[in-house]
Amino acid sequence: MSFPLVENRAQPGLGAGFWTVTAILTVLSIAAIIFWVTFPLEKYLPAAIVTARQVDFLFRFMAASGSALYIFVGGYLVYFTIAFRAKPSDGPDAIGLQIHDNRKLEFWWTVIPSLFVILLSVVSVRIWYEIMLEPQNGLVVEAIGHQFYFSFRYPQINGEVTDEMHLPLNVPVTLNLTSADVIHGFWVPAMRLKNDTVPGLVTTIKFTPRLAGRYPIICTQFCGVLHSEMDKQYLVIEPKPAFDKWFAMWQQKNARASNALPAAGGAAIALQSGNAPAGKQLFAQKCTACHKVAPFNQVLVGPGLLGVLHDSAHPNLVNGQPATPQNVAAILQNGYTGSMGAMPNATANGLSATDIANLVAYLDTLK
Amino acid sequence: MAVAAVHAGGIADHIHPEPQGFVRRYVFSLDHKIIGIQYIITAFVFFMLSGLLAEAIRTQLLNANGGFIAPDTYNEVYSVHGSAMVWLVIIPLLTGGFGNLVFPLQIGARDVAFPWLNMLSFWIFPVAGLMLFSSFLMGAPTAGWMEYPPVSLQGAAGTSMWAAAIFLVGVSSTMTGINFVVTILKMRAPGMTFTRMPLFCWGQFATAPLLMIATTALAAALAALFIERQFGVPFYDPTKGGSPVMWQHMFWFYSHPAVYIMILPAFGIISEVLPTFARKPIFGYKLIAFSSMAIALAGFMVWAHHMFTSGLAPFLQLPFMILTFAIGVPTGIKIFSWTATLFGGKIHYTTAMLFAIGFVGLFTLGGITGIFLAAIPFDLHVHGTYFVVGHLHYVLVGGSMMAVFAGMYYWFPKMSGRLLNETLGKWHFWLFFIGFNGTFIPMHWLGVLGMPREVATYDPQFQFWNRFESVFSYLMAFAILIFFANVLWSIRNGKRSGPNPWGARTLEWQIPSPPHYYNFKHIPTVYGLPYDFSQPLPYKGLEEELTDSPPPVGVGAH
Numbered sequence: 001m002s003f004p005l006v007e008n009r010a011q012p013g014l015g016a017g018f019w020t021v022t023a024i025l026t027v028l029s030i031a032a033i034i035f036w037v038t039f040p041l042e043k044y045l046p047a048a049i050v051t052a053r054q055v056d057f058l059f060r061f062m063a064a065s066g067s068a069l070y071i072f073v074g075g076y077l078v079y080f081t082i083a084f085r086a087k088p089s090d091g092p093d094a095i096g097l098q099i100h101d102n103r104k105l106e107f108w109w110t111v112i113p114s115l116f117v118i119l120l121s122v123v124s125v126r127i128w129y130e131i132m133l134e135p136q137n138g139l140v141v142e143a144i145g146h147q148f149y150f151s152f153r154y155p156q157i158n159g160e161v162t163d164e165m166h167l168p169l170n171v172p173v174t175l176n177l178t179s180a181d182v183i184h185g186f187w188v189p190a191m192r193l194k195n196d197t198v199p200g201l202v203t204t205i206k207f208t209p210r211l212a213g214r215y216p217i218i219c220t221q222f223c224g225v226l227h228s229e230m231d232k233q234y235l236v237i238e239p240k241p242a243f244d245k246w247f248a249m250w251q252q253k254n255a256r257a258s259n260a261l262p263a264a265g266g267a268a269i270a271l272q273s274g275n276a277p278a279g280k281q282l283f284a285q286k287c288t289a290c291h292k293v294a295p296f297n298q299v300l301v302g303p304g305l306l307g308v309l310h311d312s313a314h315p316n317l318v319n320g321q322p323a324t325p326q327n328v329a330a331i332l333q334n335g336y337t338g339s340m341g342a343m344p345n346a347t348a349n350g351l352s353a354t355d356i357a358n359l360v361a362y363l364d365t366l367k
Numbered sequence: 368m369a370v371a372a373v374h375a376g377g378i379a380d381h382i383h384p385e386p387q388g389f390v391r392r393y394v395f396s397l398d399h400k401i402i403g404i405q406y407i408i409t410a411f412v413f414f415m416l417s418g419l420l421a422e423a424i425r426t427q428l429l430n431a432n433g434g435f436i437a438p439d440t441y442n443e444v445y446s447v448h449g450s451a452m453v454w455l456v457i458i459p460l461l462t463g464g465f466g467n468l469v470f471p472l473q474i475g476a477r478d479v480a481f482p483w484l485n486m487l488s489f490w491i492f493p494v495a496g497l498m499l500f501s502s503f504l505m506g507a508p509t510a511g512w513m514e515y516p517p518v519s520l521q522g523a524a525g526t527s528m529w530a531a532a533i534f535l536v537g538v539s540s541t542m543t544g545i546n547f548v549v550t551i552l553k554m555r556a557p558g559m560t561f562t563r564m565p566l567f568c569w570g571q572f573a574t575a576p577l578l579m580i581a582t583t584a585l586a587a588a589l590a591a592l593f594i595e596r597q598f599g600v601p602f603y604d605p606t607k608g609g610s611p612v613m614w615q616h617m618f619w620f621y622s623h624p625a626v627y628i629m630i631l632p633a634f635g636i637i638s639e640v641l642p643t644f645a646r647k648p649i650f651g652y653k654l655i656a657f658s659s660m661a662i663a664l665a666g667f668m669v670w671a672h673h674m675f676t677s678g679l680a681p682f683l684q685l686p687f688m689i690l691t692f693a694i695g696v697p698t699g700i701k702i703f704s705w706t707a708t709l710f711g712g713k714i715h716y717t718t719a720m721l722f723a724i725g726f727v728g729l730f731t732l733g734g735i736t737g738i739f740l741a742a743i744p745f746d747l748h749v750h751g752t753y754f755v756v757g758h759l760h761y762v763l764v765g766g767s768m769m770a771v772f773a774g775m776y777y778w779f780p781k782m783s784g785r786l787l788n789e790t791l792g793k794w795h796f797w798l799f800f801i802g803f804n805g806t807f808i809p810m811h812w813l814g815v816l817g818m819p820r821e822v823a824t825y826d827p828q829f830q831f832w833n834r835f836e837s838v839f840s841y842l843m844a845f846a847i848l849i850f851f852a853n854v855l856w857s858i859r860n861g862k863r864s865g866p867n868p869w870g871a872r873t874l875e876w877q878i879p880s881p882p883h884y885y886n887f888k889h890i891p892t893v894y895g896l897p898y899d900f901s902q903p904l905p906y907k908g909l910e911e912e913l914t915d916s917p918p919p920v921g922v923g924a925h
Contacts, residue, residue: 045816055744059815062742066735073706073731080709081724084645090713095900096647097711105707106651106700113699117692124688124742131744132681182518183611185676185751189817192748196676198612199517200605203678216826220676220751220819222510223518225439228822299605 017083025075032067036060048190048215048237049207051134054127055192061123065116131193134206138172141165142316145177145184145197148226150217150233153320157247158254160320165217166236168243172208176315180341185220188235196221200297202315209237269329269353271360279355279362286349287359293366302341310367318343325360332356382477382918385884395490397482398884402489403468404782407775409493410459415851416500417451420444422844425806425837431827441823442509443525447499449512450529453625454536455496457767461632462578463489463543465774466571468782470547472875473565475556475893477886480549488542495535502528511821513618516603516611520596530593537582537589540628544578547571556874558893563905565873565897566655570635573659577624577631577666585621588614615677619670627666629763630730631659633770634701637723640773641705643871644720645712648898651704658697665694675746684743691741695734702731717869718792722773725800729765733758736811754814760807772799772850779854780868784880785861791853798846805839866913872897872904878912888918 037060047053086094142153143165151160167173177186179197187194190213195203215237219230238246283293287305294304296315303315308323319336321327333356335345346356386392396402423444427435436444471479479485506523508514519526551572555564564572591602592614601607603614634655642649649655671679671687705727714720736758740746749755772795779787809832814820818829825833867876874897878887888911895905 051744055748058742058744059739059748062739062745066738070731070735073702074728076706077709077724077728080706080712081714084709084712084714086646086713086715094646094713096645096713098648098899098901099650099707099711100648100899101651101653102707106654106704109703110654110696110700113696114693117689117696120692120738120742121689124692124744125685127744128685128688131747182521183515185819187751187819189748192744194676194747194750196678198605198678200610201612201678216817218817218819221515222442222821224521225442225509227442228433228438228824231819231822231826297605297610299608301606 017079021075021079025072028075029068029071032071033064036064036067039063046190046211046213046215047192048188048209048211048213048235049193050210051127051131051207052190052192052210054130058123058127062120065120131207134208135172136174136206138174138206138208139168140174140176140316140322141167142176142178142320143186143197145179145181145186145219145223147181147224148219148230150184150186150197150219150230153316154247154250155316155320155322157250158319158321160254161250164234164236166238166243166246167209168240169209169212169237171240173206175205175207177203177205178315182223183221184223184230185218187218187220188215189218190215191235194220200299200303202296212237212239269333269356271325271329271357273354274357274359274361274364276358276361276365279358279360280365282351282355282359283362286351302343305363306366308366309364325364328363329356329360332359382885395486397478397486399467399471399479399482399485400782400882400886402485403464403466405489406459406463406467406492407465407782409496410456410464411851413451413455413496413500414460415847417448417456418844418847420448420451422840424448425840427823428825428833429837431825431830431833433824436823438823439509442821443503443507445821446508446511446514446529447503450508450533451496451499452763453512453629454533455492455499457629457763457771458536458540458625459492460771461629461636461767462540462547462571462574463492465567465636465771465778466543466547466574466632469778469875470568470571471550471554472781472878472882472886473568473873474551474554474559475874475887475891476550476554477890479546480554481546484542484546488539488546491535491539491542495532495539498528498532498535502526502532513615513622514592515618516592516595516609516614517605519592520604522596527593527596530589530596534586534589534593537586540578541582541586544575544582547575548579551575556890556893560893562653562656563893563896564656566638566649566652566659567632567635567873569656569659570632570638573663574628574631577628577663581621581624581628581667584617585625588617588621612674612677612679615674616670619673620667623670623673624663624666626762627663629767631663633726633767634659636770636774636777637705637726639871639873640719640723640777641708642898643777643869644715644717644723645709646715646870646900647708647712648896648900649704650707650710651700652896652898654700655704658700661697662694665690665697669694672741672746675743676750688741688743692738695738698734702727702734717776718787718789718796719773719776719869721793721796722769722776725796726766726769726773729761729769729803733761733765736761749814751820752814753810753818753820756820757807757810757814760810764803764807772796775850775854777869778875779857779861780864780880781875782881783858783861784864785857786864786868787857787861788853791849791856795846795849795853798842798849802839802841802843802846806836806843809833809836872900874906877904877906877909883918885918888912888916 041056140155144151151162152165153160177195177197179199184197185194186197193205195205215235216231217233217235219227290301292298292300292304294306296303298304316322317327317331318341319331331343333346336343427433427441502525506525508522508526508529510519510522594600595602601609603609603611605611638649638655669687669691672691675684740758776787776792813829813832818825864880866879889908891906891908893906
């Protein structure tokens with residue numbers, strides 16, 4: 001080849017074709033934005049909780065801006081590819097415009113995306129806050145992942161609910177998630193919300209149901225050979241009376257089961273009279289084989305007990321009851337055996353009513 | 368005496384004698400070009416095997432209730448498919464394969480800095496690959512390519528084999544990374560300053576430190592998994608005091624940079640192919656080069672965006688989200704620059720160019736859905752669904768694999784001295800492009816509407832789109848067969864290419880195809896960027912390369 005080659009000496013002016021294409025792409029982008037803004041997503045996937053609609057808003061926002069951006073990039077790509085093809089008449093040595101860069105253009109296509117990133121961060125953080133700031137003191141429910149189902153625990157229901165998860169409409173919910181075996185993912189598509197259930201760790205999601213219905217609960221983290229089957233359970237959101245009826249039904253059902261447990265000791269426990277130093281000695285003798293004085297996730301056989309009576313993030317007891325002094329005393333006395341684990345009863349531990357009161361007093365000092 | 372004479376020119380023309388035996392020449396070769404071709408061939412064999420696994424996955428998903436293979440087998444199939452495609456196909460192709468083959472030529476070096484290390488790192492790779500596939504014999508891993516414990520602790524014996532195999536691939540990657548960093552830092556031809564380096568070399572230069580540093584985290588995680596599975600030392604089992612989330616941190620501390628290991632060299636390939644066939648300088652050379660380095664650096668600080676549902680402290684998640692958004696900026700700059708490179712060009716529709724343009728279109732889509740996934744509130748909805756599967760295939764197949772094909776059509780003459788058939792190439796491109804989009808686009812809405820990933824059976828309401836995807840995936844497989852047929856046919860019957868069939872301007876095209884064992888008779892001197900088509904080539908000392916003159920006799924031959 002000899003130099004200089006046949007250079008396309010035309011000015012790099014943009015030309016009528018460019019502006020026509022730009023106009024078409026602008027129209028298409030606006031159409032795409034209108035499409036996403038008006039897209040009836042809830043027709044295909046109901047929004048079961050309050051924040052689901054905000055997540056949908058974020059989705060629309062990103063889909064609209066993403067589509068507009070993509071239409072411009074893809075549109076120019078196709079247009080340039082066609083408009084600037086080498087024609088046979090150009091000859092083999094023809095070269096394109098020798099443009100190396102354009103400071104102004106590069107400045108703007110760095111600054112505009114940066115501004116967009118800031119805007120998107122603000123929008124995302126705002127909606128993230130909405131999800132995080134759902135009320136703290138809601139109805140506390142637990143979902144526990146198992147191979148291959150979820151079980152649910154409610155205050156005032158002994159043991160576990162194993163078929164469906166029911167929640168009352170418009171009542172804030174604090175859902176604690178943990179697992180009895182491997183990591184599962186607790187996802188309700190209609191809630192636009194999920195979290196993993198991690199063994200040895202309690203994670204919390206909070207939300208307020210807004211739409212009655214029956215929504216599938218799906219496991220999104222591979223958990224073993226039957227992982228695919230873990231989409232057969234439902235979250236039922238229903239008005240308060242229907243929920244109360246369901247709740248009473250499970251209370252009765254599980255009460256019958258728990259009555260069969262051996263009731264040791266039997267004497268009424270006077271918790272006020274508990275002596276914490278005595279309880280500390282007892283704890284060292286009777287409890288440290290299985291429990292550490294450490295955060296919950298430091299598991300020996302059972303969980304660490306630091307803050308068990310004070311930390312609101314601490315999960316419910318192994319029998320599903322919230323960790324109150326009375327419930328701790330009851331489980332020390334009666335024991336429990338279930339799929340989450342077991343706690344020996346007072347006979348097995350050799351604990352008197354006074355011992356239990358002392359232990360509870362000691363646990364109360366662990367903050 | 369001879370030494371003094373050569374050094375008087377300032378550059379040591381230090382040429383080792385070419386080995387003559389078949390084994391030293393083609394099997395245990397020290398030549399970076401042969402090693403590169405070995406990498407490419409081996410990786411394509413694994414590509415074929417894991418492609419078959421992919422078609423088994425799609426066949427299973429034709430029906431909502433499965434039925435093609437048992438669920439346990441299905442889990443093995445997609446786990447090995449994912450692991451093999453990442454570690455045995457894309458990473459080796461882009462680093463060990465095209466990296467070895469091309470960048471030493473582009474910087475004007477005779478070989479990489481440590482040829483023995485290079486040979487060793489190649490030979491570990493097929494061994495590790497065979498180990499990975501042999502895990503089928505003892506019950507392959509089932510928990511996907513991520514193998515999260517505790518479920519991977521329950522996996523069959525092959526899970527330990529998987530850990531050992533990936534560990535070995537990691538060793539190989541690390542050695543390649545060290546080799547490339549040293550080669551680029553120390554062995555550039557005179558005048559080849561960093562700001563005159565071709566962008567493919569910048570891609571490798573940004574990737575090599577990732578290979579070197581990130582892979583060590585994965586190695587530690589894999590060693591711990593292996594030890595826990597085989598000897599019961601609890602690292603991850605929470606009932607014995609381990610932490611399953613620790614695996615996720617260490618795995619993603621590697622695997623997020625690994626995403627860039629799989630895309631930065633691809634960016635490099637595209638940045639070579641586009642200017643060559645548009646007959647234009649690459650637009651915004653410096654921004655493209657520096658944005659690669661920015662992406663590589665930031666890539667180390669965003670791993671937890673894979674873990675928004677894993678139970679991290681909520682406020683810890685925000686910086687990861689915002690930093691991930693921020694990576695969109697340098698990535699966007701590249702996409703805009705490539706698009707602008709086409710403006711005012713004289714575009715030649717070679718197959719390599721089609722794949723490069725297709726790359727820009729498909730990778731952009733994958734990049735945009737990546738931004739979707741980085742937004743925590745939306746990620747809490749689609750994490751672990753087919754939306755993620757769609758996104759990752761857009762960046763890894765629509766991105767990395769399209770770039771690999773562009774590179775294959777572009778550099779095949781440099782490997783073999785023959786051109787790939789362009790007619791078959793265009794069939795390959797169009798069928799692949801259509802098949803790819805048909806396979807992976809519906810996954811996005813399936814994920815949003817509620818289809819989880821890694822399932823052998825699914826809700827019957829999703830059956831139509833899954834069948835649609837499967838049909839298109841067969842089209843994609845057919846396109847790949849065309850590609851293999853093209854390579855096998857062209858290697859014997861392809862048109863002879865001559866040294867520079869594309870009129871390209873980087874150094875590797877100024878020497879014969881395939882190059883001599885010693886690459887350059889005399890190391891050239893470089894005076895400028897390679898991309899200015901209106902100027903003479905910015906190299907001196909290449910006059911004898913295409914003549915029959917013998918190379919200088921080896922100095923200090925040993």
